[in-house]
Amino acid sequence: MAVPDSPVRVTATDAPDQPTRTAALEDLYRGFEKELLVPLWTEIGDLMPAHPKSDALPHIWRWNNLLPMAEQAGELVPVGRGGERRAIALANPGLGGRPFATPTLWAAIQYLNPREDAPVHRHTQNAFRFVVEGEGVWTVVNGDPVAMRRGDFLPQAGWNWHGHHNGSDRPMAWIDGLDIPFQHYGDSTFFEFGPEEVETRAAPERSRSERLWAHPGLRPLTRLRPTPATPLLAYRWEYTDRALSEQLALEAEGYSATVEPGHAAVRYTNPTTGGDVMPTIRTEFHRLAPDTETATRREVGSSVFQVFDGAGRVTVGEAAWNVERGDLFAVPSWLPLTVATEHGLDLFRFSDTPVFERLHQDRVQIDPKGTDQ
Amino acid sequence: MAVPDSPVRVTATDAPDQPTRTAALEDLYRGFEKELLVPLWTEIGDLMPAHPKSDALPHIWRWNNLLPMAEQAGELVPVGRGGERRAIALANPGLGGRPFATPTLWAAIQYLNPREDAPVHRHTQNAFRFVVEGEGVWTVVNGDPVAMRRGDFLPQAGWNWHGHHNGSDRPMAWIDGLDIPFQHYGDSTFFEFGPEEVETRAAPERSRSERLWAHPGLRPLTRLRPTPATPLLAYRWEYTDRALSEQLALEAEGYSATVEPGHAAVRYTNPTTGGDVMPTIRTEFHRLAPDTETATRREVGSSVFQVFDGAGRVTVGEAAWNVERGDLFAVPSWLPLTVATEHGLDLFRFSDTPVFERLHQDRVQIDPKGTDQ
Amino acid sequence: MAVPDSPVRVTATDAPDQPTRTAALEDLYRGFEKELLVPLWTEIGDLMPAHPKSDALPHIWRWNNLLPMAEQAGELVPVGRGGERRAIALANPGLGGRPFATPTLWAAIQYLNPREDAPVHRHTQNAFRFVVEGEGVWTVVNGDPVAMRRGDFLPQAGWNWHGHHNGSDRPMAWIDGLDIPFQHYGDSTFFEFGPEEVETRAAPERSRSERLWAHPGLRPLTRLRPTPATPLLAYRWEYTDRALSEQLALEAEGYSATVEPGHAAVRYTNPTTGGDVMPTIRTEFHRLAPDTETATRREVGSSVFQVFDGAGRVTVGEAAWNVERGDLFAVPSWLPLTVATEHGLDLFRFSDTPVFERLHQDRVQIDPKGTDQ
Amino acid sequence: MAVPDSPVRVTATDAPDQPTRTAALEDLYRGFEKELLVPLWTEIGDLMPAHPKSDALPHIWRWNNLLPMAEQAGELVPVGRGGERRAIALANPGLGGRPFATPTLWAAIQYLNPREDAPVHRHTQNAFRFVVEGEGVWTVVNGDPVAMRRGDFLPQAGWNWHGHHNGSDRPMAWIDGLDIPFQHYGDSTFFEFGPEEVETRAAPERSRSERLWAHPGLRPLTRLRPTPATPLLAYRWEYTDRALSEQLALEAEGYSATVEPGHAAVRYTNPTTGGDVMPTIRTEFHRLAPDTETATRREVGSSVFQVFDGAGRVTVGEAAWNVERGDLFAVPSWLPLTVATEHGLDLFRFSDTPVFERLHQDRVQIDPKGTDQ
Structure with a gap:
């Protein structure tokens, strides 16, 4: 694997507490660059601040702007294999144009037209949906259809098969939250395609996961091992x-x-x-x-x-x-x-x-x- | 502290695989007794069986016998400080007449007359109540009144103050379960008296513990540390x-x-x-x-x-x-x-x-x- | 399974805070006995004391008495299948003559003559040996010979095969500690016989377990899962x-x-x-x-x-x-x-x-x- | 806080499976940019690959190049408050010139001249030193001087005060490893200055931490709680x-x-x-x-x-x-x-x-x- 020309530049001349920039020091810094080395003393102010100083900025995205754009995307952009989801992500203005709401978190508005499917896939990213308004979509998780309604929180832990299906005659929008930026950063992401249509169009009021798990303090005897993520797929x-x-x-x-x-x-x-x-x-x-x-x-x-x-x-x-x-x-x-x-x-x-x-x-x-x- | 005469008797002459009972061996065994010693080889069959062989016996106690006796106790035996509870315990026939349903578990029917109180106390024993019929009693746990009704399970972890109050005009009976035998065996029991009357005669449908905790998968932000026992005082x-x-x-x-x-x-x-x-x-x-x-x-x-x-x-x-x-x-x-x-x-x-x-x-x-x- | 005549006797007439012993109450108590029931109010003082009051007594066993008796047992009592060990247990004077040093713990002196084997077995009881004097015996645990020397502590977790072999020309005595009383009480004990002779008479200075594990803070990459008991078989x-x-x-x-x-x-x-x-x-x-x-x-x-x-x-x-x-x-x-x-x-x-x-x-x-x- | 001009650019025209780039779509994309939004469908290939595809590249840094440069830095660059350490970090060629050996890990060669101090500080970053050659430096951790010698591994968990002191007449170099990139990414870093000189110039063979902890399987009774990081400061x-x-x-x-x-x-x-x-x-x-x-x-x-x-x-x-x-x-x-x-x-x-x-x-x-x- 060819190593590119050195991307390293030791340039922190103006940083405080720096040694005098003599010719010898310049030579040393050029040597560092050649060997892909960077001294701590030029970087420490940025890397080791007295307290966290995030590149991310506080920012607000207005629902009144988001929703119309999602609706427009509903007209212009199909949902299908490849693009996978009609989801539009918040891009924090401090994070270089990446679709990252914060350094670690992804937040997007997702939009599904009447009778539309979002195809089945699975990924290591942990995800959830939260519904601020509307209803009519079922998320099908490992074959279990989970209704989505205003105020519901639907966790979707990594590596479970899932797709969405709008079973109604009206479009629906909701919020997706994921750890995409974190898993991207850590290089831990795996992804697999499933069927293009959801396994079932059944539209029950309550998912099987709720029927097993949504009883306060009670646990089915057949599900006694702790799991890293919740087995309950909807918090109503x-x-x-x-x-x-x-x-x-x-x-x-x-x-x-x-x-x-x-x-x-x-x-x-x-x-x-x-x-x-x-x-x-x-x-x-x-x-x-x-x-x-x-x-x-x-x-x-x-x-x-x-x-x-x-x-x-x-x-x-x-x-x-x-x-x-x-x-x-x-x-x-x-x-x-x-x-x-x-x-x-x-x-x-x-x-x-x-x-x-x-x-x-x-x-x-x-x-x-x-x-x- | 005077040591009593030796309670030890090495008598397993008839156990299998025993050494010949010579005079010298008899002398040795008498020496063992004097020094409060017991050899393994006379005891191993009892102490180290191939699989558990409990002294406890399978046994059934009939509700049709229990309840009338509890009613009779309701007439003859007062409830108050000292005796603490009008509770009648199951005594496993294999356990030497102790009020132990099994080697580790206590089970009793408790009975409270109309308007009666069982006084407040606390103990390290873990306890619960289960209601097979009736209603009208509130268990007051650390001041929180918990209604008892048919089918309800009320855990009562060790070292919480609790008393009972019959707020109705009818008697009520229920089942108490505790780890009294286990804590008795292990010498770990502590006990303290509280007031003779319960702190409150309020009779709410739902206890405060339920209002905080009986929401599936939801946890109050003010109660985030794991606790050894459940904070939910009634499972309806x-x-x-x-x-x-x-x-x-x-x-x-x-x-x-x-x-x-x-x-x-x-x-x-x-x-x-x-x-x-x-x-x-x-x-x-x-x-x-x-x-x-x-x-x-x-x-x-x-x-x-x-x-x-x-x-x-x-x-x-x-x-x-x-x-x-x-x-x-x-x-x-x-x-x-x-x-x-x-x-x-x-x-x-x-x-x-x-x-x-x-x-x-x-x-x-x-x-x-x-x-x- | 026939239930024996009732072993229950409600006899706590003299306990404090008791109801007046009327004829009706006597009838009730006889009824309790017949139904294998015991009231709490006659037992509470014993079962629920203000703080632990053990039946066990403080007691000392003198090495100067123990060791000669173990030596005598070495002459009179063979070691072999059935009796399994020439071990002589401390019997707490408060515990009814059982070979229990305390309600939960077994402690015994074990003695092995020159060139003698104690046969291989395994049991769910957790055990250990501690050596106050002498050497020359190897405990063979799952085929791994572990030397025993003054000051060494040898844990022996439940359900591992083990036997002892005296590889020297002198007898050796040591202390065995086990949770025999606790497992006997809880009815959790399983036991299996292995070979009558130890698997190996090798007599290495250090066991394989020590060679893998006795390096401070270092763990073999092949043994990374936590185990309920220590994998290190000797603490020197x-x-x-x-x-x-x-x-x-x-x-x-x-x-x-x-x-x-x-x-x-x-x-x-x-x-x-x-x-x-x-x-x-x-x-x-x-x-x-x-x-x-x-x-x-x-x-x-x-x-x-x-x-x-x-x-x-x-x-x-x-x-x-x-x-x-x-x-x-x-x-x-x-x-x-x-x-x-x-x-x-x-x-x-x-x-x-x-x-x-x-x-x-x-x-x-x-x-x-x-x-x- | 002024939000900068939108850093977002929706430019993935050439990505596969993209909707036709109509004027309406262009308008929508410009709208996204204005609102700091990025669609998933233009980014999914990069963010959700089938398996991890790191920006980092495999790379090797040669000791024969590193050490002479560290020696040169020893001549040209002082160690002191502000720069804190004469440490030269490996910069992975795939990571944009940052001093990150991998996305999460920092690795540097640190160099200390005879009798030199590196000043005391503490930070939330977890750190360690590993010595490939040389000796003579003591790392003083919360006042405990820890010798550094070839082959030794010295963990240095976050938020402990530490400085280095070369107590010998020869320079010494070693490797520092930290989670600087990870904590920088996650915005979790805190840092505090301590004294400019180490608390002690004592130069014991073994640190106090070793004397307390480097005994296989033994734990001081005064240190029984689990700690998030090891209390043992040197693994020899x-x-x-x-x-x-x-x-x-x-x-x-x-x-x-x-x-x-x-x-x-x-x-x-x-x-x-x-x-x-x-x-x-x-x-x-x-x-x-x-x-x-x-x-x-x-x-x-x-x-x-x-x-x-x-x-x-x-x-x-x-x-x-x-x-x-x-x-x-x-x-x-x-x-x-x-x-x-x-x-x-x-x-x-x-x-x-x-x-x-x-x-x-x-x-x-x-x-x-x-x-x-």
């Missing part, structure tokens, strides 16, 4: 909504149940372990009661949020936006996040936190409301 | 029943969901880990469809079953019984168990299996139906 | 002694290394997990420097100690003994233990603590030196 | 060499001990868990006996090897090199690796495999020797 809005309402009601009754006053939240979990639904992706749902402002929080790792309902104001580092239904925003690592709402706000969130927790790199810093940062 | 019959029905329906549709044909089963689990509800006790619910016979199964460890509904025939080793609603039976370690039913059978089960699994002493042997054992 | 005195000396030296240099001043200690661990060598048995070695007295310590669970070297004074509850080389003593659950020495003391210890830790029943209470208890 | 060559020799000797005696014929290998492990020394980095040492050729192996994740001794031929994908002492080579994800030697070869290896194992993305494929791939 009905349960999420109720869990959040109960937390706020318990708070009102004087009991400890919320993250902070007015802020209810649940994490979607793998019932075989109690941990995250997938090894690389954490998913949560947050509900802020009217007139609530969260503490300011920084975390190692990045997140993408989608507004499910209500409206509010989000501050991420130096960026701040008024947000409403369907809007998606990216929160890079270690930037402070605050959310406030006057009339109430429901937020879906996904993040790469499990990666950092499993590798003991997680850190969180919380500044109580009203504190200077 | 509605969910158990539905999970079992779904398994049988899925089987009928051609999918893998049941333990074996016609045999649905769920395990009650700790949502923070996916494992057993308590460190020492496993609990399950089994439903046999009409005309079902299970495979024959042996396990290391012992179980107690209660018939929740229906009727059937149970064979444990050389014992066999026709069973019906409320009957309780004990299955000692490694005895083969088969259950058959003509019209359908619902069975609650608890066992000490987690002890053996956690210590890597678990073994299971299954003989398919119709196989000679 | 040379390493134990050095580890303890280093702790005391570090303490002298001003660094934190000892349990408390003058008290060095190591735990024998499974290099595949960092945890205990076996699932049910913990083993440790303690060294007290001259003029050291330990804090007083209570633990859930029981221990057996053997004095390896030196002399000292041991206090267990109300018992107190002067101890010297080879002496063995039992410490029941929750009794306070203090050890003191004028000229230095080396102690080998084994306990059932892993059972309680894995079941979340462990508790420890430490009273600093000089504190009233 | 003496032990590594012996472990490898024993594996080959056992193989010669007919026992299973080697990875494959003639191929001995150990993994450096954390004695508190039995797992990898650090959460993100795996380290191993491989020894090939003369006339050995390994099977061909592909793995998810990347590795860097350094030749410690001997010579051989390495094939990575389409690249092949003759290697000798000190040479370093990078193996990207999923490229097939084969190593062969005529006279024997000792190889140190580090990799990012723990990242993939902990996230359930690990895969290995082994083609036995002589198999077509």
Whole structure:
């Protein structure tokens, strides 16, 4: 394999604390380049900062812009083998034009016309779908058809066969979240094609996975081994909504149940372990009661949020936006996040936190409301 | 501390493979006794058998006998500080008259008169209640009142304050299961008295623990650490029943969901880990469809079953019984168990299996139906 | 299977807080007996004490008495198939004459004449040997001959084939520790006979297990899965002694290394997990420097100690003994233990603590030196 | 925070399976760019390949080139606060000129002049040193001086204070390995300055960490909790060499001990868990006996090897090199690796495999020797 001309350039002349750029040093640096070497002392400021400084930027994508474009793509772009999905990904403005919402996370709007299929495939990337509006599509996972409806969260762990089928007469759009950037970076991705049509067009209310698994605290005796990802393929809005309402009601009754006053939240979990639904992706749902402002929080790792309902104001580092239904925003690592709402706000969130927790790199810093940062 | 006269007697003269009982050997054995020593060679047959040979016997206790006696105790025996509970325990006929259903498990019927309290205490023993009939009592756990109704399973992990209160005008009986024998054997038991009356007479439909935890796959963000025992204090019959029905329906549709044909089963689990509800006790619910016979199964460890509904025939080793609603039976370690039913059978089960699994002493042997054992 | 006449007797008339013994109550109690039932209220004081109250007693067995008896057994009792081992077990005076040093632990002196074999067998009981003096025997584990020498600790996890061979011209005695009582109680024991002679009479200095595993922090690439018990079959005195000396030296240099001043200690661990060598048995070695007295310590669970070297004074509850080389003593659950020495003391210890830790029943209470208890 | 002009360009016109590039589609693509969106169908070939296709290239860096350059840097570049280390990193030719040996791993030669200090700092990056030749430097970790000598491996888990001190009259060079690229990518890095001089110039043979921890299978009673990274700060060559020799000797005696014929290998492990020394980095040492050729192996994740001794031929994908002492080579994800030697070869290896194992993305494929791939 031919090695290309050296791509290395030792150019950090202006970095602080550098040795005097003598002719001898220049010779040494040219020697480094020839041998594909780079000194630490020219790079350390970038590589080893005092705290995380992400290339990713805080950014918001407006549902009112996204949805019409997805509809237009529905007219112009077919879905089929090769392209695989009519999915349009958020590209963080700090990440060089790649379709990466954050360094590790992919977020896209997917759109399926009436009666359309998205062909069956499988990949090592962990994925999920979240439905902010609409219904009528079934995701068929290893032959099990899973209905998609507003508020539902559908995890889709790596290496399971899956396709989508719109069984209705109306188009449907939803959000896909994946760890594509992370697996791309780590060179761990495998992919296989399945059939071009989904295995079944059955359209049951509840998937088989739900009938086996969606009973609180109960586990089928035939499925007793812990699995790396959740076997439950749909977390229905009905349960999420109720869990959040109960937390706020318990708070009102004087009991400890919320993250902070007015802020209810649940994490979607793998019932075989109690941990995250997938090894690389954490998913949560947050509900802020009217007139609530969260503490300011920084975390190692990045997140993408989608507004499910209500409206509010989000501050991420130096960026701040008024947000409403369907809007998606990216929160890079270690930037402070605050959310406030006057009339109430429901937020879906996904993040790469499990990666950092499993590798003991997680850190969180919380500044109580009203504190200077 | 004075040591009593030697309780040791080396008497296994008749054991096989013994050395000739010469005078010198007799002298040696008397020396052993004096020094509180016992040779292995006289004991090995008992202590190291080829497979487990439990002192416990298979035995059945009839609900039709138990309940009237509990009612009588309700008239004759008060409930209060000191005796603590009007509970009447099953005493396995092989275990020397101790109130032990098996070597490790306690099972009792508890009975509370209208408006009666059982005083608050806590203990290291893990406990649960299972309700085969009736309602009207609330168990108050750390101040959280938990309703008890037919089919409900209420785990009660060690060292939580708890009392019971009958808020109705009718008496109520239910089953208590604990690891009293195991903790007694291991000398690990601690006990503390609390107030003589329960902290609250509130009688809500759902406990606070259910409002926080009984949402399938969802976890409150404020409760993210795994706990040794389940934080969910009631597993309601509605969910158990539905999970079992779904398994049988899925089987009928051609999918893998049941333990074996016609045999649905769920395990009650700790949502923070996916494992057993308590460190020492496993609990399950089994439903046999009409005309079902299970495979024959042996396990290391012992179980107690209660018939929740229906009727059937149970064979444990050389014992066999026709069973019906409320009957309780004990299955000692490694005895083969088969259950058959003509019209359908619902069975609650608890066992000490987690002890053996956690210590890597678990073994299971299954003989398919119709196989000679 | 015929059920014997009821072994149950409800006789706790004198227990405190009992209901008045009316004729009706007597009738009820007779009914209980007939149905194999025992009320909690007559038993609770015994079964649910405020803290563990073991039937086991603190007791010491003197090496000066044990060894001569083992020698005598060497003359009078053959070793062979059936009796299996010339092992003489400590019988705790509180445990009804059973060969149980504590409720869960077996401890015995084993003795092998010159050129004698102890036949090959395997059992689910976890076992180990510890050598207080002598050498010349090889334990052959799954065909791997492991030399036994003073100070060596040889774990022998359940269900491995093993026999012993004395390859020397002198007899040898050592200590066997097992979880026989615990597995007997739990009805989990399996046993199989192997050949009557050991597979090999090879007498290498180091076993194959040591050649693979006794390299600090290094693991063979061919053995990467965690195993429930340690794959290392001998922990040599040379390493134990050095580890303890280093702790005391570090303490002298001003660094934190000892349990408390003058008290060095190591735990024998499974290099595949960092945890205990076996699932049910913990083993440790303690060294007290001259003029050291330990804090007083209570633990859930029981221990057996053997004095390896030196002399000292041991206090267990109300018992107190002067101890010297080879002496063995039992410490029941929750009794306070203090050890003191004028000229230095080396102690080998084994306990059932892993059972309680894995079941979340462990508790420890430490009273600093000089504190009233 | 101002968002820059859109960095997004939808340009995959030539990708296969693309919709016809009509004016309407062009309009849509321009709309995507404006909204910072990128469609999946233009990117899927790159992002979701059938198997990992790393940007990284197989590459070798020759010790004979590296060391003279490090020596020259020793003359021209001071070591001190700001630049922190005189370390020169390998820059993989496929990774855009960044000092990354692979996408996740940093490898550098570090050089310290006689009596020089490298200042104290700490960072979240996990690090280690490996010494291919020389001695005389002590790494001081949290005040504990650790000698560095040929063959020694010194793990240095994240967030521990550390500096280096050359206590000798000769310069010394060694290899640093870190997860800098991975933590840079994930935005998880924190960094703090400590003193400019090391806390101590003591030069003991063995560090305190070794005196506490380098005893096979023994654990100080004062350090019983599992730690994410190893507490043992030096793995000495003496032990590594012996472990490898024993594996080959056992193989010669007919026992299973080697990875494959003639191929001995150990993994450096954390004695508190039995797992990898650090959460993100795996380290191993491989020894090939003369006339050995390994099977061909592909793995998810990347590795860097350094030749410690001997010579051989390495094939990575389409690249092949003759290697000798000190040479370093990078193996990207999923490229097939084969190593062969005529006279024997000792190889140190580090990799990012723990990242993939902990996230359930690990895969290995082994083609036995002589198999077509």
